[in-house]
Amino acid sequence: MARLKNIAVSVNSFVGNAAKVDIKSVQLHELEESVRALGEPVYHATQIAEWLYKKRAASFDEMTDLPRKLRLQLTEQFSIGKIDVVRVLGAQDTTRKFLFRLSDEALIESVLIPASPALYGMRSDRRTVCVSTQVGCAYGCKFCASGLEGFSRNLRPNEIIDQILAIEREAADKTDNIVFMGMGEPLANFDNVMRAIRIINAPWGLSIGARLITVSTGGIAPQIRELAKESLQIRLAVSLHGASDEVRNQIMPINRRYNIETLLSACDYYASRKKQHLTFEYILIEGVNDSDEQARLLARHAQRVKAKVNLIPYNTVRGLPWARPSQDRQEKFLSILRADKIPATLRREKGHDIEAACGQLRLQTKKVEQGSGLLLS
Ligand code: SAH
Numbered sequence: 001m002a003r004l005k006n007i008a009v010s011v012n013s014f015v016g017n018a019a020k021v022d023i024k025s026v027q028l029h030e031l032e033e034s035v036r037a038l039g040e041p042v043y044h045a046t047q048i049a050e051w052l053y054k055k056r057a058a059s060f061d062e063m064t065d066l067p068r069k070l071r072l073q074l075t076e077q078f079s080i081g082k083i084d085v086v087r088v089l090g091a092q093d094t095t096r097k098f099l100f101r102l103s104d105e106a107l108i109e110s111v112l113i114p115a116s117p118a119l120y121g122m123r124s125d126r127r128t129v130c131v132s133t134q135v136g137c138a139y140g141c142k143f144c145a146s147g148l149e150g151f152s153r154n155l156r157p158n159e160i161i162d163q164i165l166a167i168e169r170e171a172a173d174k175t176d177n178i179v180f181m182g183m184g185e186p187l188a189n190f191d192n193v194m195r196a197i198r199i200i201n202a203p204w205g206l207s208i209g210a211r212l213i214t215v216s217t218g219g220i221a222p223q224i225r226e227l228a229k230e231s232l233q234i235r236l237a238v239s240l241h242g243a244s245d246e247v248r249n250q251i252m253p254i255n256r257r258y259n260i261e262t263l264l265s266a267c268d269y270y271a272s273r274k275k276q277h278l279t280f281e282y283i284l285i286e287g288v289n290d291s292d293e294q295a296r297l298l299a300r301h302a303q304r305v306k307a308k309v310n311l312i313p314y315n316t317v318r319g320l321p322w323a324r325p326s327q328d329r330q331e332k333f334l335s336i337l338r339a340d341k342i343p344a345t346l347r348r349e350k351g352h353d354i355e356a357a358c359g360q361l362r363l364q365t366k367k368v369e370q371g372s373g374l375l376l377s
Contacts, residue, residue, distance in 0.1 A: 023078040024158035049204040110163040128177040134184025154189040160196035187223035221258040221266035228273040243297035295336035309344040
């Protein structure tokens with residue numbers, strides 16, 4: 001029992017200080033240790049994983065081929081979290097946005113993108129789920145809705161996994177790709193995100209290939225280097241959004257901490273360790289970062305680290321002053337990159353009408369809830 005407690009403590013130190021460890025936050029080998037410590041044969045751990053990730057059981061009671069005693073002991077040791085769907089926006093065949101409520105009432109968003117061109121160099125881009133990694137965000141990018149109300153907390157691994165499971169349940173279909181591009185900064189919640197990724201990738205888990213998993217960062221250079229040391233061949237996208245420090249400082253406060261040179265050198269390191277191309281995401285914002293000069297500089301950076309470039313017309317956020325450039329300007333920006341032979345795409349982005357940009361739905365819902373609260377009081 002003492003040994004079991006130790007496992008719980010060590011897992012807890014990764015995933016937060018919940019009273020019980022959520023079973024969807026642990027790896028198979030940890031589950032095996034727990035089962036062994038309970039005096040049961042380790043193959044039960046594989047059965048448990050199968051119940052969770054293949055048969056999608058929501059309680060230990062459903063795991064009928066486990067001894068009853070073990071089921072009871074598991075209930076004492078672990079919780080099985082779930083998240084509630086609060087709202088779904090969008091239609092069956094288009095981008096669908098999910099607003100979830102977590103056990104502590106926190107709201108997070110995830111997006112299901114049914115079919116998109118191969119944006120991040122993935123083999124197949126049939127069904128992509130975009131997950132959140134934090135409640136709110138601490139990085140305060142000026143154009144983004146997620147950071148408007150600040151940062152609340154990191155998501156635990158099971159809360160990341162549960163977004164995918166809930167979407168697959170709602171959509172009655174499997175996911176091909178996962179992108180960490182929802183609310184929050186994945187690399188600021190490094191350990192929990194890596195734990196979730198191992199479960200997403202594992203054959204006993206969700207079994208999604210590492211190359212079909214993309215982590216997006218606002219540019220935490222030291223953590224990019226850490227990610228480069230991980231053995232999994234997951235993909236990296238870097239939100240650049242400005243090609244000079246002058247422009248990037250205006251819209252992304254993180255640039256004052258890790259400027260473009262520091263960021264590019266971390267990207268260089270990542271590309272050389274992983275032997276794979278990374279992607280620069282570049283939102284086009286009118287009059288801010290959409291000049292010819294920015295395009296030429298961006299091309300230089302992309303050449304240096306052999307990055308692909310995804311241009312994304314800005315999704316307007318209510319209450320923020322930023323706008324997307326005209327179609328002509330977007331195309332001109334793209335043509336400058338292409339003239340320099342940079343593999344670049346211009347996203348005819350989906351989801352503009354459902355406020356699918358990072359953090360928008362949550363903000364809207366919180367406002368409505370707060371508004372109705374005011375009316376009642
Ligand atoms: N923090 C991470 C991941 C979350 S944001 C990051 O910065 O990469 C995922 C992407 O959505 C980022 O590139 C972010 O800059 C972009 N984004 C945020 N608000 C947006 C908006 N209103 N329109 C278009 N893209 C937006």
